[in-house]
Amino acid sequence: MRKYEVIIGLEVHVELKTRAKLFCGCSTEFGAEPNTHTCPVCLGMPGVLPVLNRQAVVYAIKAALALECTVHSYSKFDRKQYFYPDLPKAYQISQYDQPLAEHGHVPIFNDGAVVKTVGVRRIHLEEDAGKLNHLGQRLGDAKGSLVDLNRAGVPLIEIVSEPDMSSADEARLYLTELRNILSYLDISDLRMEEGSMRCDANVSLRPSGYTGSVEDLPRVEIKNVNSIRNVQRGIEFEIARQAEFLANGERIVKETRGFDDQSGRTYSQRSKEEANDYRYFPEPDLPPLVLSDVFVREVKDTLPPSTQALRQELRTAGVQPKDVEVILADHSALAFWRQATTLFGDARMVTNWMLSDLSRLLNTHGHSFATTPVSPEALVGLLNLIHRGTLSGRMAKEVLDNMYETQRSAEEIVKDLGMSQITDADAIKKVVEETVASHRPVVEDYLSGKEKALGFLVGQVMKKTKGQAKPDVVNKILKDVIREYAEKI
Amino acid sequence: MAIHELGVKDLAERVRARELSASETVSAVFTRIKNVESTIQAFLHLDPDYARMRAQVIDQLPADELKNLPLAGVPIAVKDNMTTVSMPTTAGSKILSGFMSPYNATVVNRLEAAGAIIVGKTNLDEFAMGSSTEHSAYHTTCNPWDIRRVPGGSSGGSAAAVAAQMVPAALGSDTGGSIRQPASYCGVTGFKPTFGRISRYGLIAFASSLDQIGPLTRSVEDARLLYEVIAGHDPLDATSLPGELDVSRGPLPHWRDIRIGVPKEYDGEGIDPRVQERYHEVLAFLRDQGAQLVDLSLPHTRYAISAYYIIAPAEASSNLARFDGVRYGFRHPAADLLSMYETTRTEGFGSEVTRRILLGTHALSSGYYDAYYLKAQKVRTLIRQDFERAFDQVDVILTPTTPEVAFKFGEKSQDPLQMYLSDVFTVTANLAGIPGISTPAGLISDVPVGVQWLGPVLQEGRLLQIAQAFEQLWPSVPWPSVGGDL
Numbered sequence: 001m002r003k004y005e006v007i008i009g010l011e012v013h014v015e016l017k018t019r020a021k022l023f024c025g026c027s028t029e030f031g032a033e034p035n036t037h038t039c040p041v042c043l044g045m046p047g048v049l050p051v052l053n054r055q056a057v058v059y060a061i062k063a064a065l066a067l068e069c070t071v072h073s074y075s076k077f078d079r080k081q082y083f084y085p086d087l088p089k090a091y092q093i094s095q096y097d098q099p100l101a102e103h104g105h106v107p108i109f110n111d112g113a114v115v116k117t118v119g120v121r122r123i124h125l126e127e128d129a130g131k132l133n134h135l136g137q138r139l140g141d142a143k144g145s146l147v148d149l150n151r152a153g154v155p156l157i158e159i160v161s162e163p164d165m166s167s168a169d170e171a172r173l174y175l176t177e178l179r180n181i182l183s184y185l186d187i188s189d190l191r192m193e194e195g196s197m198r199c200d201a202n203v204s205l206r207p208s209g210y211t212g213s214v215e216d217l218p219r220v221e222i223k224n225v226n227s228i229r230n231v232q233r234g235i236e237f238e239i240a241r242q243a244e245f246l247a248n249g250e251r252i253v254k255e256t257r258g259f260d261d262q263s264g265r266t267y268s269q270r271s272k273e274e275a276n277d278y279r280y281f282p283e284p285d286l287p288p289l290v291l292s293d294v295f296v297r298e299v300k301d302t303l304p305p306s307t308q309a310l311r312q313e314l315r316t317a318g319v320q321p322k323d324v325e326v327i328l329a330d331h332s333a334l335a336f337w338r339q340a341t342t343l344f345g346d347a348r349m350v351t352n353w354m355l356s357d358l359s360r361l362l363n364t365h366g367h368s369f370a371t372t373p374v375s376p377e378a379l380v381g382l383l384n385l386i387h388r389g390t391l392s393g394r395m396a397k398e399v400l401d402n403m404y405e406t407q408r409s410a411e412e413i414v415k416d417l418g419m420s421q422i423t424d425a426d427a428i429k430k431v432v433e434e435t436v437a438s439h440r441p442v443v444e445d446y447l448s449g450k451e452k453a454l455g456f457l458v459g460q461v462m463k464k465t466k467g468q469a470k471p472d473v474v475n476k477i478l479k480d481v482i483r484e485y486a487e488k489i
Numbered sequence: 490m491a492i493h494e495l496g497v498k499d500l501a502e503r504v505r506a507r508e509l510s511a512s513e514t515v516s517a518v519f520t521r522i523k524n525v526e527s528t529i530q531a532f533l534h535l536d537p538d539y540a541r542m543r544a545q546v547i548d549q550l551p552a553d554e555l556k557n558l559p560l561a562g563v564p565i566a567v568k569d570n571m572t573t574v575s576m577p578t579t580a581g582s583k584i585l586s587g588f589m590s591p592y593n594a595t596v597v598n599r600l601e602a603a604g605a606i607i608v609g610k611t612n613l614d615e616f617a618m619g620s621s622t623e624h625s626a627y628h629t630t631c632n633p634w635d636i637r638r639v640p641g642g643s644s645g646g647s648a649a650a651v652a653a654q655m656v657p658a659a660l661g662s663d664t665g666g667s668i669r670q671p672a673s674y675c676g677v678t679g680f681k682p683t684f685g686r687i688s689r690y691g692l693i694a695f696a697s698s699l700d701q702i703g704p705l706t707r708s709v710e711d712a713r714l715l716y717e718v719i720a721g722h723d724p725l726d727a728t729s730l731p732g733e734l735d736v737s738r739g740p741l742p743h744w745r746d747i748r749i750g751v752p753k754e755y756d757g758e759g760i761d762p763r764v765q766e767r768y769h770e771v772l773a774f775l776r777d778q779g780a781q782l783v784d785l786s787l788p789h790t791r792y793a794i795s796a797y798y799i800i801a802p803a804e805a806s807s808n809l810a811r812f813d814g815v816r817y818g819f820r821h822p823a824a825d826l827l828s829m830y831e832t833t834r835t836e837g838f839g840s841e842v843t844r845r846i847l848l849g850t851h852a853l854s855s856g857y858y859d860a861y862y863l864k865a866q867k868v869r870t871l872i873r874q875d876f877e878r879a880f881d882q883v884d885v886i887l888t889p890t891t892p893e894v895a896f897k898f899g900e901k902s903q904d905p906l907q908m909y910l911s912d913v914f915t916v917t918a919n920l921a922g923i924p925g926i927s928t929p930a931g932l933i934s935d936v937p938v939g940v941q942w943l944g945p946v947l948q949e950g951r952l953l954q955i956a957q958a959f960e961q962l963w964p965s966v967p968w969p970s971v972g973g974d975l
């Protein structure tokens with residue numbers, strides 16, 4: 001029996017892909033030369049003032065509504081103060097005690113079934129900090145550090161979950177669904193490896209018999225993990241580590257830990273006891289953010305269908321629950337699927353070809369549904385040939401490989417290589433008659449009741465037609481010919 | 490009248506009429522500066538070359554463009570906490586020694602677009618924290634009426650430059666009285682408009698929710714001219730107010746139509762009896778003119794200084810955190826990051842600034858926030874409500890600008906609390922966000938004294954008219970003769 005209960009809450013930072021930064025007109029584009037996307041405002045020059053980017057507010061409201069939060073008509077900005085070279089003003093403009101939105105929900109799914117609903121405590125808007133490039137391993141022993149302020153002032157939303165998850169797997173599912181939901185809003189690149197989506201995980205274990213509040217349990221925060229998989233690994237490690245502490249009767253220290261993806265281990269960064277006092281106070285340079293119902297409703301009207309609605313759409317089309325989740329998780333896969341299914345009625349067949357053979361090719365070549373060389377139209381071209389009986393499944397796979405390589409249409413390839421399945425009944429009948437004539441003993445066996453003999457005959461026909469005959473057609477004709485033969489006798 | 494004695498209105502009119510060139514004006518002004526600046530030391534930077542170049546540009550403008558420039562050829566000094574690309578901007582601090590801003594403050598752009606010529610940057614208490622300009626990291630500035638005395642502060646350089654007739658007008662900034670108090674000490678007009686009326690973009694922040702830029706001039710009319718150029722909504726300042734300016738002009742009001750509020754909290758303990766006497770003379774005079782005097786109470790005034798010295802340092806501690814030696818300004822080399830921060834800030838800031846940073850940091854600390862900052866904000870609301878109630882009954886409130894006349898150097902610099910108390914009549918306008926103007930009310934023992942007119946939010950036009958009506962009636966005194974003055 002387990003002696004503890006796992007309690008996990010996640011804080012997710014999402015960079016909004018507005019054209020301009022949160023408080024100035026600088027570009028938010030990723031990957032530019034260091035310090036080229038800067039101006040007096042985001043450099044924190046003396047005398048500058050922030051002006052709120054309306055687009056960022058709209059994006060944040062979209063996220064809040066999609067996560068079923070209550071968007072507050074009145075929220076305000078606060079300064080979170082600390083010294084660090086990547087923070088030009090020595091304070092971050094954030095929202096402290098009156099965030100933009102609160103009380104949301106994210107349902108989490110496993111193989112298409114809702115596992116539980118995770119609460120979203122709050123969503124607030126804030127600005128990102130710059131980036132330090134240390135000439136060395138860590139700031140402590142670095143020879144020097146270079147500051148790049150391109151990212152300083154890029155808009156972020158922080159999404160704080162309730163501590164509602166109780167396993168690393170649930171954390172993974174929460175992040176997956178969160179990313180699904182946000183991806184359809186088109187408000188962020190959501191690239192964890194580039195830092196446009198970042199996750200801090202709070203993990204604590206509640207020993208059985210503990211009666212205090214969850215907030216009072218010693219909480220370990222795993223900072224800035226760069227993939228969903230690593231969040232899961234970090235949490236798994238942390239649960240095991242803390243469980244061992246509990247088992248040995250040791251005290252768990254409230255602290256911040258990093259995650260090393262080589263070893264899969266978390267390591268201590270700093271204990272919360274020595275943490276900053278951020279001295280939050282209301283940002284005097286910005287008026288409160290007042291949102292009218294009308295404005296919020298206008299934003300709501302621009303929301304795309306929810307992931308729930310999309311799930312429904314896919315299921316109604318006959319896609320298996322497991323496949324639904326795979327397609328949902330990839331924005332461009334869904335776009336591909338939709339385009340293909342409007343051109344080709346059999347949604348299951350589309351799904352199968354997308355998720356098996358095409359996905360295999362995409363993975364092998366490091367492509368995705370966003371960059372696939374085989375368009376939905378091209379895949380449908382192939383499916384049509386299968387449907388008409390021109391190609392067998394096995395042949396179609398070969399054709400798809402060829403399409404992927406050459407980016408030619410299925411029709412062209414089939415024509416060039418003379419690869420068409422023989423469907424002409426007369427041509428097949430001729431081969432069948434020859435086969436029957438030259439294998440009379442086998443035909444006799446079949447007539448005397450040995451069903452297996454028919455298989456042998458089919459095999460012979462297929463061999464002669466180099467596999468291009470459609471097996472069910474061969475079967476039918478063979479039976480007809482044998483019947484004729486039997487009547488003649 | 491010599492060119493340097495002309496005010497803003499007269500100069501601009503003559504330059505527009507091409508009776509006087511901007512170049513002649515600039516050269517007269519720099520001659521005057523040459524004669525008296527060594528005595529007064531009002532400036533931290535002067536840039537005659539830039540001023541001459543700007544003057545030439547104005548002189549070469551076609552007549553139809555020139556006639557649209559409200560401040561054509563008017564030389565103006567700017568307090569050195571407003572950014573200029575043409576000259577360094579130091580805020581009177583060592584930590585910004587030699588700092589060149591990459592952009593102009595909005596007010597500087599607006600002045601230049603109106604034809605004004607920025608001649609230099611004036612001295613101030615470091616980061617505008619002080620009431621005497623003694624806290625400048627560079628030098629002190631003398632009061633032109635008596636060089637043993639301070640010009641007031643923190644806009645002491647601006648007030649002294651205008652009083653010594655080096656420039657007809659200067660910009661100052663007012664967080665707790667920093668325009669009005671030096672205006673009173675130097676015998677000039679100092680105007681702080683409604684919070685949000687003038688863009689703060691490019692004003693190096695001291696206390697963001699209290700800071701306001703305004704003009705110091707030798708007449709109310711001139712203050713109005715500058716105000717109308719620099720005021721108005723600025724998309725770069727989210728706290729700047731939208732909407733049209735109150736530019737009510739027309740004939741000046743009759744005193745019999747004006748109800749003047751006389752708050753008892755501004756007329757008692759701690760006030761120099763001579764200042765009090767002059768204040769009463771002014772009140773009696775206005776009553777004789779037909780004005781209706783209304784005794785009233787602004788009961789929360791007694792908490793104003795305490796609230797102010799929580800809010801202002803709290804915001805300052807945050808605003809000044811960016812001066813960390815990483816990106817610009819002074820940096821003290823050190824072995825590691827933390828020591829660099831510590832030594833840079835210890836060496837870079839003067840004692841008064843350090844004191845306020847410590848006060849503010851403490852006030853915002855976890856566990857103290859509610860008791861200090863939050864409570865001070867509540868007091869602030871009460872003070873604002875005091876004024877709102879008062880303005881239901883009166884058109885304007887009249888008070889002494891300061892409890893006393895300009896003090897001597899060193900008299901208060903060892904006692905910060907005494908220094909803080911010289912803001913006692915001015916801080917309430919900043920806390921309430923209302924406009925206030927100090928106008929001269931003659932001399933006391935050969936040094937000037939002012940009175941302060943406070944008006945309702947956004948009614949600058951009316952307030953200026955009342956102040957101007959007073960200015961026209963109250964006897965003026967000749968300008969002081971200074972050092973090399975002939």
Ligand SMILES: [Zn+2]
Pocket residue numbers: 021024025026037038039040041042043153
């Ligand atoms: Zn910028």
